[in-house]
Amino acid sequence: MILYYVLFFTLFPITKQTELKYLDKVGEVSFPLDNVTGFKAFTLQYWEDFNSKKKYLCVINFPARSYNLKFYNYDTGILDFSVELNTEGPNSTGIYPLGFHVHNRDSIFIFSDREGQLSIIDQKGTVKSKHLILDTSGNKVPSGFVSTSHPMVYHDRKIYINGFFREDVLDHTKVKQDICLNLETGDFEYIIPRPKLYNDGFWGSHYLTRIYHSYNNKEESLLISFGADPNIYRYTINDLTSQAIECRSKYLGRLKPLGSKGSKHAEESKFKYEGTSGSYGAIIYDSYQELYYRIVQLPSSDSKYKFSPKLFKGTSLIIMNSQFKIIGEDLLPNEYDPYMFFVNEKGLHLANKSKYDQDEDNMVFDIFKTKVR
Amino acid sequence: MTRKFLLIILSLIISCNVKDLVIEDSLKRVLESIDSTYEFDSLVAIIIIPEGGCAGCIEKSMDFLRGHNNYFNNVLFIITGVDDKKLTRLRLNDYNLFPSQNLVIDYKNEVTKNGLLSIYPKIFYLKQGVVENIDTSLPQNTEIWIIFKKRMFNRLN
Numbered sequence: 001m002i003l004y005y006v007l008f009f010t011l012f013p014i015t016k017q018t019e020l021k022y023l024d025k026v027g028e029v030s031f032p033l034d035n036v037t038g039f040k041a042f043t044l045q046y047w048e049d050f051n052s053k054k055k056y057l058c059v060i061n062f063p064a065r066s067y068n069l070k071f072y073n074y075d076t077g078i079l080d081f082s083v084e085l086n087t088e089g090p091n092s093t094g095i096y097p098l099g100f101h102v103h104n105r106d107s108i109f110i111f112s113d114r115e116g117q118l119s120i121i122d123q124k125g126t127v128k129s130k131h132l133i134l135d136t137s138g139n140k141v142p143s144g145f146v147s148t149s150h151p152m153v154y155h156d157r158k159i160y161i162n163g164f165f166r167e168d169v170l171d172h173t174k175v176k177q178d179i180c181l182n183l184e185t186g187d188f189e190y191i192i193p194r195p196k197l198y199n200d201g202f203w204g205s206h207y208l209t210r211i212y213h214s215y216n217n218k219e220e221s222l223l224i225s226f227g228a229d230p231n232i233y234r235y236t237i238n239d240l241t242s243q244a245i246e247c248r249s250k251y252l253g254r255l256k257p258l259g260s261k262g263s264k265h266a267e268e269s270k271f272k273y274e275g276t277s278g279s280y281g282a283i284i285y286d287s288y289q290e291l292y293y294r295i296v297q298l299p300s301s302d303s304k305y306k307f308s309p310k311l312f313k314g315t316s317l318i319i320m321n322s323q324f325k326i327i328g329e330d331l332l333p334n335e336y337d338p339y340m341f342f343v344n345e346k347g348l349h350l351a352n353k354s355k356y357d358q359d360e361d362n363m364v365f366d367i368f369k370t371k372v373r
Numbered sequence: 374m375t376r377k378f379l380l381i382i383l384s385l386i387i388s389c390n391v392k393d394l395v396i397e398d399s400l401k402r403v404l405e406s407i408d409s410t411y412e413f414d415s416l417v418a419i420i421i422i423p424e425g426g427c428a429g430c431i432e433k434s435m436d437f438l439r440g441h442n443n444y445f446n447n448v449l450f451i452i453t454g455v456d457d458k459k460l461t462r463l464r465l466n467d468y469n470l471f472p473s474q475n476l477v478i479d480y481k482n483e484v485t486k487n488g489l490l491s492i493y494p495k496i497f498y499l500k501q502g503v504v505e506n507i508d509t510s511l512p513q514n515t516e517i518w519i520i521f522k523k524r525m526f527n528r529l530n
Binding site for chain 1: 427456457458459460463467491492493
């Protein structure tokens with residue numbers, strides 16, 4: 001089975017320059033790139049080290065000659081240290097170790113989606129333990145996937161990982177698409193059922209089938225977004241009780257499946273379907289401003305559609321307050337990469353690709369705060 | 374009735390030619406826009422390899438290119454769908470593909486602009502400026518590079 005990974009990392013929006021109504025650019029921050037590192041960061045995480053009081057932007061870039069988890073000092077912008085990730089030998093973190101979550105310097109979670117391997121390493125890169133998140137029963141189950149849009153969540157000695165699921169099954173509501181690994185026992189279970197709408201037909205193989213989660217550490221809840229669903233879901237993490245909340249984009253029409261369930265389609269027509277449908281993307285919890293953001297990938301018009309590295313017409317951002325009331329939705333200008341973001345006390349950071357194109361030695365993030373609360 | 378039939382046949386022939394011309398015009402425009410020393414009419418094949426798409430198909434195409442850099446005359450490889458120029462340069466340097474007389478990088482994404490980008494690498498076989506045949510490197514089409522090499526030997530030798 002051919003995997004279409006490469007395209008995932010090269011998709012950039014092509015919106016026209018637009019004026020932001022709800023977001024205010026309040027600054028920028030820059031991090032140097034060495035001469036073998038490109039723009040695309042597969043996973044990004046803002047992390048505060050409570051021991052040293054230092055604030056870090058942690059990054060794994062892709063593709064890479066070697067895999068390194070870089071720790072940039074957020075305040076100075078300088079690379080403080082990096083952890084080399086081994087892909088062979090006793091300290092191997094698996095093939096393509098691109099997903100991570102930094103809990104502390106002695107517990108860094110590295111995920112290889114190719115192998116379904118979760119490794120816990122320290123800051124020297126020494127593997128302390130490994131878990132295989134692979135179902136060998138032959139059942140059709142999701143496989144784990146970690147990136148900035150699909151972050152790992154740590155809560156109470158458990159790790160939560162988004163699952164990819166593109167299989168054709170009789171009843172999608174019986175498929176649970178998030179994976180919860182108990183770090184003490186090593187057991188894992190599938191949680192968060194897919195919404196009923198996935199029973200309406202075949203939704204392609206990529207963006208519309210995805211699940212995204214974000215963790216609200218204050219109320220201990222998981223916020224869930226599905227690619228095809230205008231609703232988001234708030235799950236209490238301890239008992240998994242849920243609440244559906246409408247969070248519909250004004251720029252997306254009613255999403256429809258590509259065909260009937262079980263129908264077969266050529267890969268190029270699947271890409272066309274993805275590009276001309278649009279989809280909902282990552283959900284982000286901003287604990288500093290008490291806001292939620294939902295990324296929306298906007299459709300290209302059918303008549304103008306031509307396959308391009310820029311699959312979507314553009315990106316918008318839905319902004320919700322702490323009561324999940326939509327404050328507004330902004331079209332993002334084309335220079336921003338909707339898959340490279342993080343939040344901290346200064347605001348929402350979006351990576352600026354145009355600035356990188358002008359200066360390949362730096363990765364620049366523009367910082368935004370909301371104008372309206 | 375016969376006249377109508379002939380008109381339909383004629384319009385079909387014209388429409389087929391127009392379609393071919395569109396591809397050739399697109400290829401010519403791409404060639405003119407990127408830095409190529411080749412004359413379109415002198416080329417026997419243009420191979421377009423996207424940076425993103427069917428990963429396995431692209432990998433096989435790149436393997437073929439690595440093994441046949443500066444190997445054929447009048448064959449042009451175009452790397453396109455470039456998102457990150459720095460990374461593309463690094464990757465091709467890693468593959469020891471520079472200097473190359475038959476490789477160009479479509480930094481401005483002229484292939485996309487001219488509607489020729491696909492998720493699959495494609496071989497456009499040419500004869501005196503006319504596209505004779507198009508082969509696509511599909512996952513199941515594993516013989517494509519052997520066939521290409523044979524065709525080039527038959528044509529060039």
